[in-house]
Amino acid sequence: MKDLGISIAGVKVDDKSNEITAIPKLLDLINIDNCIITIDAMGCQKEIAKKIIEKNGHYCFTVKENKKNFYSDISQYFNYILNNVSEQKNIISYITTDKNHGRIERREHYIAYNIDWLYGKENWENLSMIGMTRNYREINGEVSIQEKYYISDLNLTGEEFAKIVRGHWSIENNLHWVLDVHFREDWSLCKEEHSLKNLSTIRKICYNLTKLDPFNTKLSFNKKLTLYNHDLNNIKRLIFNVSPSEY
Numbered sequence: 168m169k170d171l172g173i174s175i176a177g178v179k180v181d182d183k184s185n186e187i188t189a190i191p192k193l194l195d196l197i198n199i200d201n202c203i204i205t206i207d208a209m210g211c212q213k214e215i216a217k218k219i220i221e222k223n224g225h226y227c228f229t230v231k232e233n234k235k236n237f238y239s240d241i242s243q244y245f246n247y248i249l250n251n252v253s254e255q256k257n258i259i260s261y262i263t264t265d266k267n268h269g270r271i272e273r274r275e276h277y278i279a280y281n282i283d284w285l286y287g288k289e290n291w292e293n294l295s296m297i298g299m300t301r302n303y304r305e306i307n308g309e310v311s312i313q314e315k316y317y318i319s320d321l322n323l324t325g326e327e328f329a330k331i332v333r334g335h336w337s338i339e340n341n342l343h344w345v346l347d348v349h350f351r352e353d354w355s356l357c358k359e360e361h362s363l364k365n366l367s368t369i370r371k372i373c374y375n376l377t378k379l380d381p382f383n384t385k386l387s388f389n390k391k392l393t394l395y396n397h398d399l400n401n402i403k404r405l406i407f408n409v410s411p412s413e414y
Contacts, residue, residue: 186209186210187209187210187212187215190206190210190212190215191214191215191218194215194218194219194222194224199219199222199223199224200222200223200224201223201224201225202224202225203224203225203226203227203321203331204219204224204225204226204227205226205227205228205229205331205332205334205335206226206228206229207229207335208228208229208230208231208233208234209233210228211228211229211230211231211233211234211318213290213291213292216228216291216292216293216294216320217292219292220292220293220320225319225320225321226318226319226320227298227317227318227319227321227331227332227335228317228318228319229315229316229317229335230316230317230318231316236286236287237287237318238316240285240286241285241297241299241316241318242299242314242316244279244284244285244297245258245277245279245297245299245316248277248279249277257279257281258277258278258279259277259278259279259280259324259325260275260276260277260278260325261275261276261324261325261326261328261329262274262275262276263329269306269307270304270305270306271303271304271305272302272303272304272305273302273303273304274300274301274302274303274329274333275299275300275301275302275303276298276299276300276325276328276329276332277298277299277300277301277325278296278297278298278323278325278328279296279297279298280295280296280322282294282295282296282297285297291318292320293320294318294319294320295319295320295321295322296318296319296320296321296322296323297316297317297318297319298316298317298318298319298328298332299314299315299316299317300314300315300317300329300332301313301314302314315332317332352367352370376405376406377391377392377395377405380405382404
């Protein structure tokens with residue numbers, strides 16, 4: 168199946184709740200058989216990991232300070248390994264470097280499977296590996312470094328791990344950014360609950376159709392929207408000829 172990059176489902180977070188209660192409801196709506204579920208730190212929960220495994224899926228969760236002891240143990244482990252050359256045989260690494268237009272970005276990916284020492288490991292369904300990413304970014308002489316930590320039930324190569332991590336963050340860079348900038352979701356003055364939900368659904372349908380449009384694939388998202396706005400025939404083609412079944 169192609170990597171479509173579309174939005175397939177959503178669940179409203181209750182006013183007195185948060186994503187932790189909404190994620191299991193969302194997982195019940197979709198078939199995740201043999202799919203890899205990536206979730207940021209808020210969704211890094213034992214119960215969610217268990218539900219994903221029960222539904223024959225796989226997980227790769229970001230671990231942050233909200234899991235204080237877990238985060239501390241994993242971060243200290245990688246810090247020790249990366250500062251001791253003799254110990255680096257115990258991890259898998261994959262490193263890429265991109266240079267263009269005055270920007271240098273180096274992405275380091277590390278995986279460890281020898282995690283019997285990890286306290287509380289048995290509480291996470293099928294947990295088999297921990298991971299770390301370290302991103303160096305230099306833009307016009309200014310350097311920033313960002314480190315993140317992960318847990319997963321998968322058996323991955325370094326390159327596969329890198330693809331999963333980058334795929335997760337592309338959701339923020341693609342879907343959410345497009346909804347905010349091109350569809351001006353954050354500027355909506357609508358306050359009624361049903362209207363909010365309906366408009367959100369319509370925006371995602373428009374986003375999905377545009378992503379699935381096989382014509383003008385080299386155009387940016389914004390230029391595709393301009394074509395639809397200026398030619399009714401493009402809108403007709405988009406609605407009646409772009410069929411997800413083709414993918």
